[in-house]
Amino acid sequence: MEGKENILRITPKSSIEVENEEADENGQNDPIHVLNDFHKFLSIRANYHLGYPFHIKYEDSDTMAPLLQFHLNNLGDPFVDRNYGLNSKQFEVAVLDWFAELWDIPKEDYWGYITNGGTEGNLHGILIGLVSKRELHPEGVLYASQESHYSISKAARMYRIKLETVNALVTGEMDCQDLRNKLLLNRGKPAIINVNIGTTFKGGVDDIDLIIKILEECEFSEDQFYIHCDAALSGLIIPFLNDVPNKVSFKKPIGSVCVSGHKFLGCPIPCGVQITRKKHINVLSNNIDYIASKDLTISGSRNGHTPVFMWYSLKTKGHKQLETDVHECLKRACFLKDQLKEARISCMLNEFSNTVVFEKPLDDEFVLKWQLSCKGDLAHVIVMPTVTTENLKMFIDELKQSRLSWFQKGSFYPSCVEEEIGEENCDCDAHF
Numbered sequence: 386m387e388g389k390e391n392i393l394r395i396t397p398k399s400s401i402e403v404e405n406e407e408a409d410e411n412g413q414n415d416p417i418h419v420l421n422d423f424h425k426f427l428s429i430r431a432n433y434h435l436g437y438p439f440h441i442k443y444e445d446s447d448t449m450a451p452l453l454q455f456h457l458n459n460l461g462d463p464f465v466d467r468n469y470g471l472n473s474k475q476f477e478v479a480v481l482d483w484f485a486e487l488w489d490i491p492k493e494d495y496w497g498y499i500t501n502g503g504t505e506g507n508l509h510g511i512l513i514g515l516v517s518k519r520e521l522h523p524e525g526v527l528y529a530s531q532e533s534h535y536s537i538s539k540a541a542r543m544y545r546i547k548l549e550t551v552n553a554l555v556t557g558e559m560d561c562q563d564l565r566n567k568l569l570l571n572r573g574k575p576a577i578i579n580v581n582i583g584t585t586f587k588g589g590v591d592d593i594d595l596i597i598k599i600l601e602e603c604e605f606s607e608d609q610f611y612i613h614c615d616a617a618l619s620g621l622i623i624p625f626l627n628d629v630p631n632k633v634s635f636k637k638p639i640g641s642v643c644v645s646g647h648k649f650l651g652c653p654i655p656c657g658v659q660i661t662r663k664k665h666i667n668v669l670s671n672n673i674d675y676i677a678s679k680d681l682t683i684s685g686s687r688n689g690h691t692p693v694f695m696w697y698s699l700k701t702k703g704h705k706q707l708e709t710d711v712h713e714c715l716k717r718a719c720f721l722k723d724q725l726k727e728a729r730i731s732c733m734l735n736e737f738s739n740t741v742v743f744e745k746p747l748d749d750e751f752v753l754k755w756q757l758s759c760k761g762d763l764a765h766v767i768v769m770p771t772v773t774t775e776n777l778k779m780f781i782d783e784l785k786q787s788r789l790s791w792f793q794k795g796s797f798y799p800s801c802v803e804e805e806i807g808e809e810n811c812d813c814d815a816h817f
């Protein structure tokens with residue numbers, strides 16, 4: 386392993402303190418020096434980032450940098466451009482139009498905005514679901530699988546609504562039989578359903594068509610349910626693959642979809658897109674004089690730079706480059722899975738996913754170095770466009786090397802992960 390101080394090094398805490406009393410002979414406390422140091426640190430750390438679905442290096446920073454001189458604020462409704470003029474709402478609407486087309490909803494029928502990320506999209510989608518069904522019955526019930534992102538249970542707590550946690554299959558996908566049972570327990574109350582298009586940990590995709598069928602079978606009519614699709618990561622993967630059985634589309638009875646802009650698309654600042662049906666949105670607010678518009682968003686002031694970043698990425702990549710990125714990432718994910726299998730390391734890769742789940746490394750330092758995200762006995766690597774084959778090879782070699790020392794000690798053995806990833810993927814001594 387490379388020197389730990391090299392990889393995890395951070396600028397001395399004392400130079401980062403805002404008010405520093407110490408004498409500064411070498412100019413260490415000079416803010417420019419501290420920033421240069423930080424830049425160096427990031428350049429190194431970016432090579433060891435495998436666990437989170439972020440696009441960690443942005444190539445067009447020089448192009449975008451001049452815009453940072455201005456305070457861009459897209460306050461309020463993107464479709465109402467009124468008093469505050471330094472905004473990028475035209476870019477925002479262009480991005481929204483692109484996503485509306487991707488998800489089959491005509492311009493005149495949708496409403497949406499650029500959020501701070503997937504969480505805000507989820508909070509917004511679930512809020513619309515709840516409020517739009519309130520007339521029917523004051524108590525809506527939120528259904529989400531146990532593999533849902535933590536922002537879903539946060540929404541339930543914030544809005545004080547009942548959350549029915551639905552079981553998940555080994556793939557991470559919602560167990561629709563369990564959904565059926567739970568719907569039948571709450572007949573007569575509106576069902577707000579969070580559908581995962583790529584779960585956070587395993588990249589599992591819920592079967593949206595089956596969910597709709599089960600709602601019908603349980604006699605929930607279309608005005609009694611609201612489906613929000615959390616497509617944070619896979620929302621920009623699935624549309625570019627052939628043969629995916631149940632794609633997101635507003636031709637189906639869904640209410641909203643959100644996707645992150647800093648994940649697959651690659652913006653350097655957290656952001657996301659939320660699209661819903663125009664007919665749902667008016668329940669949220671009346672006119673607010675101060676902003677000369679309706680208050681339909683979660684945040685008031687909104688980042689005006691991120692819409693331009695998203696627009697630039699879409700404009701320069703287009704469908705074609707995104708499609709190439711998707712196929713390349715899935716290919717590299719397969720490569721990683723095959724290499725792990727060959728080394729007899731328990732692992733799983735879902736179809737249509739760039740998330741490789743595998744046995745959690747035993748050494749915390751290793752986990753920190755590679756910035757892995759772990760859950761129980763598992764860890765995952767998400768093969769993003771910025772993760773190269775060289776990165777993966779280096780990772781695999783180091784993992785294999787480290788395992789020799791972890792397991793040589795004799796008191797540790799790879800855990801059995803049959804329950805989490807299935808018998809065919811588990812390579813523990815009992816299942817090999």
Ligand SMILES: *Cc1c(COP(=O)(O)O)cnc(C)c1O
Nearest residue numbers: 502503504534583584585617645
């Ligand atoms: C990343 C993620 C989110 C949250 O997105 P943020 O942009 O981090 O708020 C929500 N849902 C899923 C499935 C995710 O993977």
